[in-house]
Amino acid sequence: MSGIGIEETEQWLIGPFFSSNHPFFSINKHTVIYTWITIGIIVAILLLGRYLLSKKDSIARFVTMYAVRLFVGMVDQTLSIFSFNHFVFITSLFCFVFACNLVSIIPWMEEPTIDLNTTLALGIISFLYTQVAAIGEGGLWKYIKGFFSPFFLMMPINVVGKLATVVSISFRLFGNIFGGSIISSIYFTAIRGNFTFEFIGLASGFNLLLAAFFVIFEGFLQAFVFAMLSLTYLSLATQSEGD
Amino acid sequence: MEGFAEYMHYGTIAVTVAANALAVGIGQGITSHGALEAMDLQPSARDDITRASILGMALMETAALMGTFIAFLLLLQTNSTAQNSTLAGFAELGIVFAVGLSGFVLGIVSAFPARAACLAIARQPFFSRQIVRFMLIALSLLQTPIIFGLIVALFIRGQAGSIETVRDSLRLIASGVCIGIGSVGPAIGLAFFTKSACDGMGVNRSSYRQLFSFALISQAIIETPILFALIVSVSLLFVVPAFGAENLVDGIMFLAAGLCTGIGTIGPGISSGKTATEACKQIASNPETYSALSRVSMFAQGLIETAAIYAVLISFLLLFLR
Numbered sequence: 001m002s003g004i005g006i007e008e009t010e011q012w013l014i015g016p017f018f019s020s021n022h023p024f025f026s027i028n029k030h031t032v033i034y035t036w037i038t039i040g041i042i043v044a045i046l047l048l049g050r051y052l053l054s055k056k057d058s059i060a061r062f063v064t065m066y067a068v069r070l071f072v073g074m075v076d077q078t079l080s081i082f083s084f085n086h087f088v089f090i091t092s093l094f095c096f097v098f099a100c101n102l103v104s105i106i107p108w109m110e111e112p113t114i115d116l117n118t119t120l121a122l123g124i125i126s127f128l129y130t131q132v133a134a135i136g137e138g139g140l141w142k143y144i145k146g147f148f149s150p151f152f153l154m155m156p157i158n159v160v161g162k163l164a165t166v167v168s169i170s171f172r173l174f175g176n177i178f179g180g181s182i183i184s185s186i187y188f189t190a191i192r193g194n195f196t197f198e199f200i201g202l203a204s205g206f207n208l209l210l211a212a213f214f215v216i217f218e219g220f221l222q223a224f225v226f227a228m229l230s231l232t233y234l235s236l237a238t239q240s241e242g243d
Numbered sequence: 244m245e246g247f248a249e250y251m252h253y254g255t256i257a258v259t260v261a262a263n264a265l266a267v268g269i270g271q272g273i274t275s276h277g278a279l280e281a282m283d284l285q286p287s288a289r290d291d292i293t294r295a296s297i298l299g300m301a302l303m304e305t306a307a308l309m310g311t312f313i314a315f316l317l318l319l320q321t322n323s324t325a326q327n328s329t330l331a332g333f334a335e336l337g338i339v340f341a342v343g344l345s346g347f348v349l350g351i352v353s354a355f356p357a358r359a360a361c362l363a364i365a366r367q368p369f370f371s372r373q374i375v376r377f378m379l380i381a382l383s384l385l386q387t388p389i390i391f392g393l394i395v396a397l398f399i400r401g402q403a404g405s406i407e408t409v410r411d412s413l414r415l416i417a418s419g420v421c422i423g424i425g426s427v428g429p430a431i432g433l434a435f436f437t438k439s440a441c442d443g444m445g446v447n448r449s450s451y452r453q454l455f456s457f458a459l460i461s462q463a464i465i466e467t468p469i470l471f472a473l474i475v476s477v478s479l480l481f482v483v484p485a486f487g488a489e490n491l492v493d494g495i496m497f498l499a500a501g502l503c504t505g506i507g508t509i510g511p512g513i514s515s516g517k518t519a520t521e522a523c524k525q526i527a528s529n530p531e532t533y534s535a536l537s538r539v540s541m542f543a544q545g546l547i548e549t550a551a552i553y554a555v556l557i558s559f560l561l562l563f564l565r
Binding site: 182229232235 | 312316380383387391393394397452453459460464470471473474533534537538541542545546548549552
């Protein structure tokens with residue numbers, strides 16, 4: 001990424017332990033650290049939520065129940081049969097992606113989702129879950145028969161179409177979050193050091209507007225789209241036959 | 244030939260800004276016209292209609308803002324020493340395509356959803372809050388092509404200073420052409436779909452919940468061809484061996500790969516949008532058929548996108564199996 005002034009991220013090389021220098025064995029340091037911090041934040045919020053749920057008639061309890069009910073309704077509507085396993089998977093996917101997108105409002109941190117490795121991993125997880133659910137729904141034979149569904153010549157189209165969902169779902173998240181972070185970082189490096197510009201940006205609220213749009217709004221939207229698309233692929237895979 | 248590079252540089256800046264500003268101007272005119280028509284239909288809702296049209300026009304200005312942004316960056320770079328080569332001037336043609344073309348299409352086309360939202364408010368004045376909220380989310384998802392175009396343009400600008408061969412110049416132009424032409428079809432499809440979703444809310448407000456989730460998913464699926472174009476653009480910029488020896492055949496192959504994906508995504512983008520539009524009309528009149536209709540529509544869109552995937556495969560064969 002030398003082209004636009006973003007330095008090459010520092011990497012941990014674990015290749016030498018296996019006597020190999022292949023770039024496959026290098027780990028992106030920032031992504032790993034920020035992902036663990038994000039997971040820590042999520043766990044803290046969940047523990048807080050458990051504690052608040054035990055209190056009767058509090059606002060936090062109402063908010064938690066409302067959010068859970070919203071997701072139950074969404075899963076129910078798309079799958080047309082409510083399944084607790086799918087509900088848990090989709091909700092945790094949404095929470096993790098949303099927390100990852102939101103974490104850059106903390107100073108000195110950046111989103112783990114601006115690394116393609118994170119989004120590709122999330123896409124592969126969603127894809128594998130969908131395939132396993134499809135096999136569990138109708139059995140292995142029906143799953144293999146689904147590839148030859150209208151007639152046998154459609155096999156390559158079906159295979160390519162299934163694999164393309166991984167690429168599209170992960171590149172959508174990556175591209176949007178990465179674009180937003182590039183635009184804000186160029187803006188903030190441009191005004192840094194110039195007192196007048198910084199004052200105008202702070203006083204007019206433009207800095208706040210930029211962060212609110214690209215981090216909170218866009219982050220929520222992309223996390224929601226990611227979860228909804230996973231849910232849709234799940235519903236397509238598990239109920240393609242019948243009704 | 245020093246002067247020629249300067250002409251190309253300033254021409255890039257002028258064309259990019261002019262195309263985006265022109266398109267946004269036309270689009271805002273269409274939106275304002277729609278808002279006035281809506282006020283004519285329902286004068287008592289004029290405050291809500293005014294608010295909706297102003298918010299819509301503010302979001303439509305994203306294209307013009309991005310054009311201005313990249314023009315400022317290019318102007319600041321003018322005096323650097325690396326800029327004074329004809330090849331760099333040619334490579335900046337990629338920026339014209341990446342930001343200028345996609346912004347031009349997007350500026351005009353995103354007027355139609357805003358106009359449809361104004362007319363929907365005129366039909367359902369007591370439902371204006373939900374319609375405005377839906378329009379805001381849909382229009383900001385619609386701006387995805389210009390953000391991708393901006394990313395590619397920034398990468399092109401970063402590499403343009405250090406190229407030395409015609410091959411690399413063609414590589415950068417191909418990258419811009421791919422994302423620029425590639426976002427035309429999906430942008431048109433997205434806009435038609437969003438327009439019909441806004442219309443549907445005006446027809447039947449009890450279908451709001453179904454239309455909302457259907458619109459978000461369908462927009463994400465319709466814009467998939469743009470993602471394929473982005474992948475090809477980025478691999479043209481970073482994955483293929485950069486700064487190689489002078490070889491004109493390589494350069495022409497890069498251009499062919501960019502054009503292949505760029506033109507190959509126009510058809511799938513438009514027809515995927517058309518499919519979702521028809522499903523959207525049906526959902527608006529019969530919300531209870533949502534789950535069957537959405538499943539059929541998404542299955543069809545998945546098949547339509549396969550055409551774009553084949554174009555991407557051919558591009559990759561051109562790039563890597565030489």
